[in-house]
Amino acid sequence: MTPDQGTTSVRGRIAGPTGVIRLFAAGTADFGSHHAAFGPLPEMDRASLIDELLRSGLDGRGGAGFAAWQKLSSVPADGRHPAIVANGAEGEPLSKKDAALLHNAPHLVIDGLLIAGQSLGARELHLYAGAEQLDPVARALKERGESRIRVHEAPGTFISGEATAVVSAIAGGTPIPRDRTERLTKSGLNGRPTLLHNVETLAHLALISRFGAAWFRSLGTGSAPGTRLVTLSGNAGGPRVYEIPSGMALTDILLSIGIDPHTVQAALVGGYHGTWLAAEQLDAPFSKEGLAPLGARTGAGIIMTLGSGSCGLAATADILGYLARQSARQCGPCTNGLPAIASLVERLAYGDTDGKLPQEIRRLAALVTGRGSCAHPDGTARLASSALMAFGSDVEAHLRGRCEALR
Ligand code: SF4
Structure with a gap:
């Protein structure tokens, strides 16, 4: 988070904040x-x-x-x-x-x-x-x-x-x-x-x-200019809000606030409608262009880290259960599809070794996508699908009756 010099005023009356802290540059709310x-x-x-x-x-x-x-x-x-x-x-x-x-x-x-x-x-x-x-x-x-x-x-x-x-x-x-x-x-x-x-x-x-x-x-990158607010939570505590230059690599964001990326096995970016990224993907820039190749998005600027002692499938099951309960139950994909996906992921996370579970989760995720009046089914399906990718070896271990994290 390097302060930069941005001092051009449109009207020439007063210079803009010169550091990374722009939105909170007034210091107090009055x-x-x-x-x-x-x-x-x-x-x-x-x-x-x-x-x-x-x-x-x-x-x-x-x-x-x-x-x-x-x-x-x-x-x-x-x-x-x-x-x-x-x-x-x-x-x-x-x-x-x-x-x-x-x-x-x-x-x-x-x-x-x-x-x-x-x-x-x-x-x-x-x-x-x-x-x-x-x-x-x-x-x-x-x-x-x-x-x-x-x-x-x-x-x-x-x-x-x-x-x-x-x-x-x-x-x-x-x-x-x-x-x-x-x-x-x-x-x-x-x-x-x-x-x-x-x-x-x-x-x-x-x-x-x-x-x-x-x-x-004068801050950020060419394709992700300016600063943005992010909320960080997870194994290093939080949630805490930071103003950062747009387009920073996820690992640099973590380092800049004192989190060792080696303690992170995965990160959920973009929130509950977001995407799990595995540790080796965290050098991606936190921007629309940087995350797009990974099928992820910044959403409202959310990063939740998962420490090495936690089960990503269990964490996902908890979130999916919440999302299924939050539906307005106006449309079929929400009423029927989301509880079914949540239930399948919960079974996978907590001891059911039925080898057909991942395939069924993928099938239902594809089925609900694009079928609601709003993007709630799409976001929920994206989260479930990304968990199967980011925690692929955990899925295999669970199907063998083991969980490295919950042992
Ligand atoms: S798709 Fe959107 S509008 Fe339809 S039930 Fe789900 S949350 Fe409500």
């Missing part, structure tokens, strides 16, 4: 510190903001990783006033970064929401987050006398942060995913064009609007 560190709220028209975001290379930090400029530019400029939503729901149990951001730098998220709203001519601004985050947000809004943003409580369920679930909840409905026949940016909240960004994405947008794309790119 408006005075925020203003001293970052300066006044900039105003940007739609074209300038889209152009700056395009040149910055900022991608979404909520999980899907869409280019921020593309999402913004897909909101129609047809005279309708769009709604803008800051999504800090964070239903993923392994992610704590949005909570950390809303507690420690709520004004950056508010700035991002106001800048995006002003540039798109929005009349409705919403912030959606878990109950524990509402107090710091309410305090920040009061501090700056800001009454244009409506705050909504997200329930603590895994799928409550899915985009259509968020829009449904804000409209007064149930916070579960809906069939998406039209993009939210065309028809979302109460039929209005709706731009929904993760809170971290909006915080970066607020900094890019002030200090420019070149400043943003």
Whole structure:
């Protein structure tokens, strides 16, 4: 984590933070510190903001990783006033970064929401987050006398942060995913064009609007510019949230926070909908391009390490059981497929030596993929399939009636 010099300001009033700590550079959550560190709220028209975001290379930090400029530019400029939503729901149990951001730098998220709203001519601004985050947000809004943003409580369920679930909840409905026949940016909240960004994405947008794309790119790599928040947990403790340069190799991330990669037998990257990587794969860059060849993704910036004394199949069975219970049970793959996959992996993890189990897990994983109204079955199937790959020798050992870790 080498500090770098990024000092170009779009407006030339104040220099951007010069180290790796950007989002938390104000030090404390109050408006005075925020203003001293970052300066006044900039105003940007739609074209300038889209152009700056395009040149910055900022991608979404909520999980899907869409280019921020593309999402913004897909909101129609047809005279309708769009709604803008800051999504800090964070239903993923392994992610704590949005909570950390809303507690420690709520004004950056508010700035991002106001800048995006002003540039798109929005009349409705919403912030959606878990109950524990509402107090710091309410305090920040009061501090700056800001009454244009409506705050909504997200329930603590895994799928409550899915985009259509968020829009449904804000409209007064149930916070579960809906069939998406039209993009939210065309028809979302109460039929209005709706731009929904993760809170971290909006915080970066607020900094890019002030200090420019070149400043943003002064850290990270060409294809993974800037910094990002990651939540680390696992055999070395945590969860803890860190701001790191994007595109760092996983082993370097571990080393930089004092974890010896040799103590790690595997890592789950991308969260409960993510992918297990074996120890020999951990030199991959933690970025979209770096993880894609391994069939993995950064998700919401989650890394969970598994120590050498733990059983990866047992850990996976526990997570799959949780995911099967979290389904909204609206679609067949969730209602029937996910409990069946969870049960098969549990049998494999805890003593059933039926040699057909791996094959059946793969068959069901393929069967549910792409069949739900949302990506919950796909993510759950990906996790199960990746466990069979990353823990291949453990699968063989379990089928012989042995478990090296649980002996
Ligand atoms: S796929 Fe599952 S989680 Fe997604 S909408 Fe259908 S039942 Fe709900």
